[in-house]
Amino acid sequence: TRVVVLISGSGSNLQALIDGQQRGQLPIDIVAVISNRPAVRGLLRAEHAGIPAEVLDHTRYDSREAFDTALQECIDHYRPELVVLAGFMRILTPTFTRHYEGRMLNIHPSLLPKYQGLHTHQRALDAGESEHGVTVHFVTAELDGGPPAVQARVPVLPGDDAESLAARVQSQEHVIYPLAVKWFAEGRLRMESGRALLNNEP
Numbered sequence: 001t002r003v004v005v006l007i008s009g010s011g012s013n014l015q016a017l018i019d020g021q022q023r024g025q026l027p028i029d030i031v032a033v034i035s036n037r038p039a040v041r042g043l044l045r046a047e048h049a050g051i052p053a054e055v056l057d058h059t060r061y062d063s064r065e066a067f068d069t070a071l072q073e074c075i076d077h078y079r080p081e082l083v084v085l086a087g088f089m090r091i092l093t094p095t096f097t098r099h100y101e102g103r104m105l106n107i108h109p110s111l112l113p114k115y116q117g118l119h120t121h122q123r124a125l126d127a128g129e130s131e132h133g134v135t136v137h138f139v140t141a142e143l144d145g146g147p148p149a150v151q152a153r154v155p156v157l158p159g160d161d162a163e164s165l166a167a168r169v170q171s172q173e174h175v176i177y178p179l180a181v182k183w184f185a186e187g188r189l190r191m192e193s194g195r196a197l198l199n200n201e202p
């Protein structure tokens with residue numbers, strides 16, 4: 001399965017996918033990594049793994065539409081079967097999300113539908129939650145609103161701050177994102193009629 005990964009930063013989720021591919025645990029070929037920010041650590045991770053890395057700097061485009069059009073061209077050049085948003089911090093236009101519907105995944109650090117948007121860890125702490133977590137979901141036009149595919153839960157512990165909670169959530173991100181990508185690549189996870197369907201047969 002040909003995969004293009006979009007990033008904006010450190011790329012630890014990208015690294016989890018690279019590691020899975022290199023260990024032969026993921027039936028994927030990461031054919032490109034595209035970042036909307038120059039000089040981020042994720043680009044180095046791609047380079048070290050020998051994966052073509054591209055920068056598409058959103059600040060060089062006049063509008064969201066112009067950026068998304070260029071991004072779509074850049075992605076489609078690599079003919080991916082799956083597009084993986086891994087810490088890609090851009091709101092996407094409906095035209096763009098529709099183009100990839102059913103073949104684009106995102107990871108969001110909350111138990112969706114709770115805490116869509118930013119600062120999820122602090123908001124979960126402020127609300128006094130006893131548990132928190134992370135969701136892999138198919139991307140639709142609704143920001144953080146597409147159908148959830150895989151979730152992992154973590155406890156909120158006494159003395160937690162946003163940083164310690166984020167670290168606990170991130171370690172689960174690196175487990176469930178490769179898993180969701182694996183299931184998609186195996187044809188076991190798909191989006192149908194606006195829902196994520198998981199076929200548990202081997």
Ligand code: GRF
Binds near residue numbers: 007009042087109
């Ligand atoms: C993750 O916490 C992800 O849930 C959020 O952005 C972060 C990306 O981290 N959307 P990384 O770039 O994969 O290290």
